[in-house]
Amino acid sequence: MLLEDSPITAVLPGHYIGERRCGYCHRSCGSSVFGFTSVSLTVDLYQLLMDRGFRRSGTFLYKPDLLNSCCPQYTIRVTASVFRPSKEHRQAINRFNRFILGSQYEEALRRHISSSHSASLVGKHNSEFDLVSAIHRAEYDNLPPALAHIPIAHKFVVRLVPPDCNDEKFSLYRHYQKTCHHEPDSKITKHGFKRFLCGQPFEFERGYDPYDRENVCAGRPLLARKRLGLWHQMYYLDGQLIAMAVLDFLPDTISGVYFMCREEYSNYSLGKLSACREIALSLEEERTHYHMGLYIHSCQKMKYKASFGPSELLDPELYIYFPFDKFAAGFENSEYVSFAPNHRVRDPAKDLRSSIGQYRTIASSCEEDGCEDDNDDGDHLPLIQTVFDADMPGMPSQEQIMSRIDMSKVRLIIQKYIFTGESLSNMHPTVFAKLLEPILQMAAVMGLDLFYEVFLYIQ
Numbered sequence: 001m002l003l004e005d006s007p008i009t010a011v012l013p014g015h016y017i018g019e020r021r022c023g024y025c026h027r028s029c030g031s032s033v034f035g036f037t038s039v040s041l042t043v044d045l046y047q048l049l050m051d052r053g054f055r056r057s058g059t060f061l062y063k064p065d066l067l068n069s070c071c072p073q074y075t076i077r078v079t080a081s082v083f084r085p086s087k088e089h090r091q092a093i094n095r096f097n098r099f100i101l102g103s104q105y106e107e108a109l110r111r112h113i114s115s116s117h118s119a120s121l122v123g124k125h126n127s128e129f130d131l132v133s134a135i136h137r138a139e140y141d142n143l144p145p146a147l148a149h150i151p152i153a154h155k156f157v158v159r160l161v162p163p164d165c166n167d168e169k170f171s172l173y174r175h176y177q178k179t180c181h182h183e184p185d186s187k188i189t190k191h192g193f194k195r196f197l198c199g200q201p202f203e204f205e206r207g208y209d210p211y212d213r214e215n216v217c218a219g220r221p222l223l224a225r226k227r228l229g230l231w232h233q234m235y236y237l238d239g240q241l242i243a244m245a246v247l248d249f250l251p252d253t254i255s256g257v258y259f260m261c262r263e264e265y266s267n268y269s270l271g272k273l274s275a276c277r278e279i280a281l282s283l284e285e286e287r288t289h290y291h292m293g294l295y296i297h298s299c300q301k302m303k304y305k306a307s308f309g310p311s312e313l314l315d316p317e318l319y320i321y322f323p324f325d326k327f328a329a330g331f332e333n334s335e336y337v338s339f340a341p342n343h344r345v346r347d348p349a350k351d352l353r354s355s356i357g358q359y360r361t362i363a364s365s366c367e368e369d370g371c372e373d374d375n376d377d378g379d380h381l382p383l384i385q386t387v388f389d390a391d392m393p394g395m396p397s398q399e400q401i402m403s404r405i406d407m408s409k410v411r412l413i414i415q416k417y418i419f420t421g422e423s424l425s426n427m428h429p430t431v432f433a434k435l436l437e438p439i440l441q442m443a444a445v446m447g448l449d450l451f452y453e454v455f456l457y458i459q
Helices: 043-050 087-101 104-117 131-135 167-179 190-197 213-218 263-268 272-286 300-307 324-329 398-404 422-426 429-446
Strands: 009-011 015-020 031-040 056-057 060-064 076-080 156-161 229-237 242-248 253-261 291-296 309-314 322-324 381-386 411-414 417-420 452-456
Touching: 009 213, 015 167, 031 272, 031 429, 043 242, 060 156, 087 104, 087 131, 087 272, 131 272, 156 213, 167 190, 167 242, 167 253, 167 263, 229 272, 242 272, 253 263, 253 272, 263 272, 291 300, 300 411, 309 324, 322 324, 417 422, 429 452
Parallel strands: 009 452, 253 291, 411 452
Antiparallel strands: 009 031, 015 031, 015 381, 031 060, 056 060, 076 291, 076 309, 156 229, 229 242, 242 253, 309 322, 411 417
C-alpha cells in the first residue's frame, strides 16, 4: 500500500489468541500469542517489530506470550561479526565440502591453496578458520580454473532467487513436511506453501523492484543496491534441488524464516550448514545481525541454536537483548526468564494445559495464523480475549496505555478513508468507542512509538 509514492505499514486490528495447540510439546491448548494480519508492511517496521518479540508467518505477525505458554519462545540473534564457528560447525562444513569435492579434488585443492598462500580456506583451528571462504569452497562457481581438469564428486550450486512459487520448490516443501513433520498429503497444499513462504510480504516505494526483474529479463547487470525483502536461497546438488532457505533481508539483519531439505542428506547437518551460510551471508551483505527465529529452551530440536555463539536472547519485558549465557543460568530455575526489576514470575501451580480464563470461544481455527504450527487438530478451538485480560508480560495495563496515548498521532484507514488527528476527534462518539479497544491493544503490544508509525486498517 502506498501513500503517494512512499510505502506505509497498514495492519488489521489484532487479537490475543489463547489456548492454541502447541506445535512443540503438542499440548492441545498450551500456546498463546497476540497476532494481527498486515495489509502492507515495510522492512524497516518489521525489523523494529522483531525487536519487540514479533515474528511473521506470511502476512500474519505474531508475538508469543512467554509467560502464559507451555513452551516460551524467545527471539534469538547472532552478531555476525563476532560469531565464531565451533569445532562441530567447522567439522560439518569441512565434511560437506569433502563430500562435494571428492578425495582426489580435495587433495589437489589443498596443494593449490598451499601454493597460493591461502591456507585459511582449509584451517583446522578456530583462529585459522575463515567462515566465508570455507562456506563457498565447494561451490561449483568458486572452483579455481587451474583445477578444471580434475573431476569433482558432485556439482554443488547455490542461488539466491525471488520468492516465486513453482513446482520444484513446492515438491521439496511437500517432501520435507511429510518426512520431517509427518504431515499427511491432505494438509500440504500449494496454496498454504505460497501463503506461508512465497510472494512478497513487504511494501516498497513506487517503481522499486527488489529483484530488479527488468534488468534480469533484459540480460543486463543487476543494480548495485542493498538487497531487501523476501528471498529464497536454493541448494542444488547435481541439478537437483536438495534444500531451500527462506530469508528476510531487512535493513540491518537477515532473518531466517524457514529451512527445508531432502531427508537423504540429513546426515550432512544441512540445518547447521544453512545457519553458518546465513551468518556468512549477513557478513557479505553488510548486515549487523542474523536472526535465527525463536528459541525454546525445553525443545530438543532447538538446542542447536544455542551452539551459534555468542548469541543473544530478547528480554520479554525490557525488550533488550542479553547474552544467551545469562539466560541459560536463569533457565535452570524457570522456563520464563526476564531481567526486569520486579519482573513477572510464572505461577508454579498454574497448569498451562487448562483454561487461562473464561473467554469467548470462536469457531474459527485461526487459519490466518500459521505461526510455527498452524494446524489445529480440531479437538480444541483457540480462544479470543483482549491482551489486557490475558495480563501478557511486557505490556502496560489498559489504564496506563490510555493515559499515555496521544490520539492526535493515531492513524486509521476506514473504508479507504484516512482518519488522523482532528478527524478522529470529530468522529461520532459511538463509532469511536467501538474503535478504542483495538487501538489500545495494538498500541500496548507494538509500543507507542511503533504504533504511531502504522495505519490501523478497519474493514
